[in-house]
Amino acid sequence: MAKAIPRIGSRRNGRIGSRKSARRIPKGVIHVQASFNNTIVTVTDVRGRVVSWSSVGTCGFKGTRRGTPFAAQTAAANAIRTVVDQGMQRVEVMIKSLGLGRDAALRAIHEVVYY
């Protein structure tokens, strides 16, 4: 088999690697997917490129406890922790799905922002 020729080109819409130092993102979007069995919180920039994410499962909850609002609260706090120090000033929160984690995640975000 012939060796593949590496393609050289600029990919502006590509993933942001961790090679660069931590970017300062003044505006961001927090996506909260609150399903009945889990809550996933993803922090992205305005274009949609992911900065950090956290879910209830990664916070250590298992089974039926993943669907609880307290778990959603911890997941949201976890996800925002990395971004708070980067100086994010304006945030848009997009909530998807019906679940108990909707209000709880929103409350956690509000708490982190104001206290």
Add this chain to the structure above:
Amino acid sequence: MSVVCPSFVHVNTLFFRSAYNVQVIMDENEPDERLIGRFRRDVMRAGVIQECKRRCFFENKQDESKKRKSDKAAKRNCRRRPQARNFTHDRQEATKNKKEEEEDNWDLP
């Protein structure tokens, strides 16, 4: 209803740039309870939860038309019997009963 993107059928695309049904903008130093209350009220008004329940299970045409009929009837009944009227009616009855009891003369002549 356009079929360009089926999940966007009930979304207010004329008003919002992205595919969301409800937008709540937070004021400065707004307490979280008020914000969440506003959000829940707007969601209820937009009818998102009803729509999700409807899409949970398949509904054949017969069931769909039955449901629409029963929803219309329920709305009509709601409008025909406002709760305020019943409340004042009970009060009047209670006052009437009291008056009758006072007029009753239990003493022997």
